[in-house]
Structures are given as structure tokens and as C-alpha cells.
Amino acid sequence: MPELPEVEIYARYFARHALRQRIARVRVLDERILGAVRKDAFARALRGRAFTRVRRHGKHLFADAGGTWLHLHFGMTGDLSTYDDAPPRFARVIFDFDNGAHLAFEDMRLFGVADTIPDPDAFIRLHALGPDPLSLRLGEFRRIVEGRRGAAKSLLMSQDVIAGIGNLYADETHFQASIAPRRPADQLAPVEIKTIFLTMRKILLTTIERKERGDDYPPRYLIHHREEGARCPRCGGTIVKSVVFGRTTYSCARHQM
Numbered sequence: 001m002p003e004l005p006e007v008e009i010y011a012r013y014f015a016r017h018a019l020r021q022r023i024a025r026v027r028v029l030d031e032r033i034l035g036a037v038r039k040d041a042f043a044r045a046l047r048g049r050a051f052t053r054v055r056r057h058g059k060h061l062f063a064d065a066g067g068t069w070l071h072l073h074f075g076m077t078g079d080l081s082t083y084d085d086a087p088p089r090f091a092r093v094i095f096d097f098d099n100g101a102h103l104a105f106e107d108m109r110l111f112g113v114a115d116t117i118p119d120p121d122a123f124i125r126l127h128a129l130g131p132d133p134l135s136l137r138l139g140e141f142r143r144i145v146e147g148r149r150g151a152a153k154s155l156l157m158s159q160d161v162i163a164g165i166g167n168l169y170a171d172e173t174h175f176q177a178s179i180a181p182r183r184p185a186d187q188l189a190p191v192e193i194k195t196i197f198l199t200m201r202k203i204l205l206t207t208i209e210r211k212e213r214g215d216d217y218p219p220r221y222l223i224h225h226r227e228e229g230a231r232c233p234r235c236g237g238t239i240v241k242s243v244v245f246g247r248t249t250y251s252c253a254r255h256q257m
């Protein structure tokens, strides 16, 4: 499921392949992928224009088409690809550019969304999305989480606190920060909040860098060991499964305090 690092890679891909080319044609192959916009209005809003820049906020991608923005959300199985001859099997929307290139927005399971919106900042406010973790500063993070109740894990999982972190990266952050995910958030020491913040950023940036090269996660990441009773790659303790903030959570019984 695409989370922030994957969407960052899609945003970079979009920037490499789809900017500054006139959009000759917009083909909606399956209307179920569209948000509130109708097929004809979607195509009309983008045809003849060119994307000039890409912006990512959390798991949302926005591309500026001059007066209107394309918004993509990747749901469970969304992806972007260019092709020469035949479009990919699950292409839902295709952009044909004047230079002959084709960009497909694919989504097998159709939980994603393609839409046109007037303004990403208004969209972010309307959906009450917190700041993006990669443009957030520690001081701001401290202010946002101060006084929040609930499990520590809920800080990272709540999209109104911080946008774009899902279950996997929240667990990975707590694992690497050595903090138990069910610790009450309002009892975290300032140094622990700092550790969570820095660890989260490091994991996101490392993942983006490695995935862009086609590499897997580092071997000592929890993500390879998400199984009840597995051995902790960090301390040799036991990985336990629990439910925190309503989600299946894996953590080490020994080194996460």
C-alpha cells in the first residue's frame, strides 16, 4: 500500500516524465477512479494545458496545470507508469502528451482517486491534514503533539497531526526509537518526542533513497520481522503482536520501553 515514501517516488517520477509538455489528450478508461469530477469536465480541465510543477503532501500528489491542479491519491494499489505501445492492464486514466509520451495512472483495486481541484492548500485545510513530515520542523512537531492524549502511536497515525504515515512506518519508527507504541503520548519526555521525530524522518528518507534505487528496506528494519514470536533483529528479544490505536501493531517486548 503506497505510503509517503512511495508517493514521494511517484511525485519524482511524475516530475521526470510529465512536466512542461502540452497535454494533447486525457483518456478516462474507468470513471470509478474519478473523485467528484465528471469524466468530461476532468478531461476538459486538463486538455491543452501543461503540468508545470508537482507537489506532494502526505500521500497526496498534486500537479499544477495552470489555474487547475490534478490531484492523485494512490489508495491501495495506485501506480504511475509511462509506456510506448499498449497501456498497462489497470490503467484508469491516461495522459497523452504532444511529444508522443503517455503517462498512465493505474489502480487495480480502485481505491485511489484522480481529481481536479482549484488549490492544494484549500484541499489540505478542507481535509484537516496535518503538516507533511518531511517539511516539518522539530519545534512545530513538539507544539502539535503537546498535550495530546492516547497512545504514542496515535501521534504518527493521526492524519490531522501529521500527514502520510501509515501503520508500517509508525511501527517502524517506534521500533527504531525504542519506544513502546502504547505508551501514553502525554507522558513522553521531550527527548523521546525528539527521538520519535528524528527517527521518523530518517526512516522516511532512507526508504525513499533505497526504493528509488530499487533496493529493499535495510535488513535490520522491523518490516522484515512483522510476525508474532519473531526474533528482534536489534536485540534478539521477541516480537509481539498487539492492537494499538485500532491497528495491528508489532513491537519488541525487550527493547521498546
Ligand SMILES: [Zn+2]
Residues within 6 Å of the ligand: 232, 233, 234, 235, 236, 237, 238, 252, 253, 254, 255, 256
Ligand atoms: Zn528488540
